[in-house]
Structures are given as structure tokens and as C-alpha cells.
Amino acid sequence: MDEEEKVLIIGDWDADGVVSSAIVFYVQEKLGVYPTQGKRKVRTEPAGPRSIAELSKKLERCWDCVVVLDIPYTESVETFLKEYRALGCTGRILYFDHHPSTIENATNIERRFAAETFLGKNATSMILYRFLEGIGIRLPEKLKRYAMAVAVLEGKRYRSRKVFVDERMVRLVASISKTLNKVRDPDLWRAYVKWLANPLPTEPPKIRIRNEVQSSIEVSKEVDAEAKRIAMELAMSSERLGYIRFVDARGKWRRRGATALASHIFRIVGEPVALLVDKDEGTYLLIIRSSRGLAMALAKKLESLGLLEDVGGHENITVSRIVSNFDINRLKEALRRGALEEIMTGHY
DSSP states (O other): OEEEEEEEEEEOSSHHHHHHHHHHHIIIIISOOSSSSSOEEEEEEEOOTTTGGGHHHHTOSOOSEEEEESOOOOHHHHHHHHHHHHTTOOSEEEEEEOOHHHHHTHHHHHHHHOOEEEEOSSOHHHHHHHHHHHTTOOOOHHHHHHHHHHHHHTTOOOOOTTOOOOHHHHHHHHHHHHHHHHHOOHHHHHHHHHHHHOOOSSOOOOHHHHHHHHHHHHHHHHHHHHHHHHHHHHHHTOEEETTEEEEEOTTTOOSSOHHHHHHHHHHHHOSOEEEEEEOSTTOEEEEEEOSTTHHHHHHHHHHHTTSEEEEEEOSSEEEEEEOTTOOHHHHHHHHHHHHHHHHHTTOO
């Protein structure tokens, strides 16, 4: 193996990002078949849709191949790709994802940055698994089951008489995701990637990972319990805006996991939820949680009105940045009217 790192994998912090990164790590560093021929040393980096631009300064060099996994296309992603190409780097850029913002910008990504996009509506790890299978690369059974477990978490049922989706694996990848979301430790993320990529089903993980895996379920339970408690308090103070509940959590939630918090509130009130949180000084995010695709439709409508920018997420849960100097009353009225219009046109 060439000991110099030649391939860079950038994956999201969540279960889909970790498992997708483990799959590429395995087929490149262990098999040496994709994305480059021959075993190559791989560099793995976790990043979110709003933090990936920070890697431009940290990794200011060229790679034979950069693989972006499960990160919705945002201004931060655009900045990273722009600055990477500005270095004069001509290596391949591969982009595997399933988020609407990436799918909508696929042509732009390919033209501007000479990237290859591999997109779909299923979980990114399943898109990756099926692509590799299509070009004749077979994954170990364990890695396939991890990908299928992620698909279940993403709400996609994997139907096959030949494959049994182990519920224990579903709980495991969910717990890993919640643990990483809480601690945001890059070294732990990398360790999980390598552990998941190990094709041997019975080989015990290293001591730190073994301890983390054993405790991840307990950690995720603690995170859930805390989020549920705060969600109950916020749900009781939510403001009804026609067909949507508005929750102003500015100053009440200054940690990660706002999307999980919005989901808890959604389940408590049983109605679409718009959650306003402050992320950094002067920066506010709006998380919309719904069913039947209302969240994305509503977020896009508010974006067209100039209230939101950098919309990311899925059909039923979106995360958007609110424009600076926004008017809270205008935002509420837009949410009320927008939800009503979408419902009247059959989106909900």
C-alpha cells in the first residue's frame, strides 16, 4: 500500500454518513478497487452541511479523489468545492447523496466543479451499496446489513425475501448516530468508520470502541430523555399558526440535536412544527417537521419569499438559516399562510 494519503472521504456525522464512509473506506483501503485502482491510504473527515467549508483551510492540498457522502448541498459545501478547485486540484470529486438540495443542484455541481454525482431518494449508504453492486463490487454481508439498517432509520423499507434486517443493527447504528451527535468527536467518528468497515463479524473492536459501542445505547437514552423533557415544555408553550405549531426556542436550546428536538415536539403535538433556535451569535435556524412532504414545500416557499436561505434536509424535516435582521411577525405570518396554501393544494 502507498502510505501517503491519496483519497479523502468526507462524511456526515449521522448513521448514514458513518456507514457510507465505512463502505468507501473498505472498498478503497482494504480492497483497492474503488474509487481508485490499487490500495490507497485513506483520510476520513466528518463534516456537516454548514461546517464542511472549514475543511478548506485544514486540508489545503490536492487528492487523487475526494468523496463527499450524505451531506446536503449548501453554501458551505459550495465554498469547500470552490476553494478546493481554486487550489488547482484536478482529481476526481465524487458526490453520493439523497437530499433534495443536492438533487436539485446536481447539474450545477457537475458543471462548476467537474464532479460526478450519484443521487437517489434512498439512504446514501444504500445508493452507494447498489452502485458498487452494479459495477461488480461485492460487499461483506455485515456492511450490507449496516446499509439496510440505515435505510430503515431513514424511513425506507428494504423489501427482500433473501435479506433479514437485524433490529439490533438498527438500534446500534441509531445509538452510534446519537452518541456522535452529542459528543462530536472527530477521532471517535473515524474509529467508528474503521470499526464498521471491518469485514470480520466476530473480531472484537479496539478497547475504546468496544466501550463506546457498549455505552452508546445508554448515551442515546440519556439524550432522548433530556430532549423529550425539554420538548414537552416547549410543546406546551407552542403557538398555533393555523395548521402549524410555532415554537420559539431562542435562548432555550443552545446545543446540538435541534432536529431531534423538533421531531419530539412533532410527536407530542401531532401537528406540523416550526422550531426557531439560535445557533451562533446572530445566526438563527428554522427547523420544520411534518409528514407527507409539507416541511420541504413550506421551506421552499419561505425561501422564495426571502425569509430563509440555505435550505437543507428531507421532505419531512428541513433545516434552514433565517436571513439576518428578520422580522418575527412576518415569519409567523408566512408560516401560517404557507402551511394553509400547501394544505389547500394537496401537499398535506
